[in-house]
Amino acid sequence: MGACTTTMIVIATILGPITLVFMSVSFGTNFWVQFTVNVASFNKTIRDRTRTDVGFARYHLTRDRGLFRECYPGNETEFLDKATGVVDDYCFNINYDQPSNVQNPSDSYMTRLHLNRSFLAFFVVSIALFVIAYIFGLILCCLRAARWAYVAGIVSYSSAFFLAAAIAFFHGAEYIERNKLNGGPNSNEAQFYPSWEQYLKDATTRQYGWSYPLAWVGMILATIAATFYSLAGCYIASEFYEDEEVLHKSRHRNYPGPVDPVYAIGADPYYTKHYGYPRAFLGPLAPDYYARTYPAIGYGDPRNDIWHWREVES
Structure with a gap:
């Protein structure tokens, strides 16, 4: 086994758990999107309402949103004492089913819901595929056969593709949320940006959290690991054919005959x-x-x- 082949297999094997850590942390944390709201700019009537009206307060206060939960880490969270379905004292689970209180949802609302479901599903498939690719990589370390390297590379590439597709679905849902859902302040779309009053738009700052770039890093590392697996397979195959050629020539040497x-x-x-x-x-x-x-x-x-x-x- 050549030094280049061994080096590539070692690098790909080391990148495996690092990639899984990045994917898993991005998947499980709640910092994909962060909304920072300047509550001090609100008048007293609005501030009082955020303490009593749960539905109103959920998009008038600072919050972090992930794949599974939306959390309110600030101090002005008195509404949580009256809310139902609170998780870990300051979070709400994100529902991927159509809420029962939403009647006659618009096409944009349902499209956003389906994109979010695809986002979650593709992310899960991506992590599962990379775990399988890493197992094939461990088999490659023991057997050193080109077919295992190719299989590990293809599965790793598939994992990176599914993760990139998941991020694309996330941006699609985000685009609809920010530009299409404008049903008015009294509709079921009041929680989305196009339906906000101007004072709320001016007081809210939206940005991506650190969970979002971790997903991109995981996708890039999965692609790099797949490349190293594929190159290792090419080197193993070339070494095999060289050995076959030498063996083939040795079988046709002109030995002295009897x-x-x-x-x-x-x-x-x-x-x-x-x-x-x-x-x-x-x-x-x-x-x-x-x-x-x-x-x-x-x-x-x-x-x-x-x-x-x-x-x-x-």
Whole structure:
């Protein structure tokens, strides 16, 4: 096994758990989108309403949103004491089903919901595929066969593709949320940006959290690991073919062939009598074509025995 092949397999194997850490942390944390709201800019009526009206307060306060939860880490969260379905004291689970209180949802609302579902599903598939690719990479470390390297590379590339598609679905849902859902302040779309009052738009700052770039880093690392797996497979295959070529050439070397004695024409038949042609002993593993036959043993004058040698087919 060449040094280049070993180096690539080692690098890909090391990148495996690092990539899984980035993917898993991005998947499980709640900092994909962060909304920072300047509550001090609101008048007293709005601030009082954020303490009592749960539905109103959920988009009037600072919050962090992930794949599964939307959390309110600020101090002005008195509305949580009256809210139902609170998780970990300051979070709400994100529902990927159509809420029961939403009647006659618009096409944009349902499209956003389906994009969010695709976002979650593709992310799960991406992590599962990379776990499978890493298992194939461990098998490659033991067997050193090109097919395992190619399989690990293809599955890793598929994982990176699914993660990139998941991020694309996330941006699609985000675009609809910010530009299409404008049903008015009294509709079920009041929580989305186009339906906000101007004072709320001015007081809210929206940005991506650190969970979002972790997903991109995981996708890039998965692509790099897939590339190293594929290159290792190419090197292993090339080394295999080189070994096959050397072996093929060695099988066609011009080894000296066995010879068979030919007696002089006209010699006395008495002298041609012999005990046979015993095989030379070369050990139990010696090939047949290394064997040499001994010349015939005559009874007459050795000086009258004229020997001629010729090649015989083995």
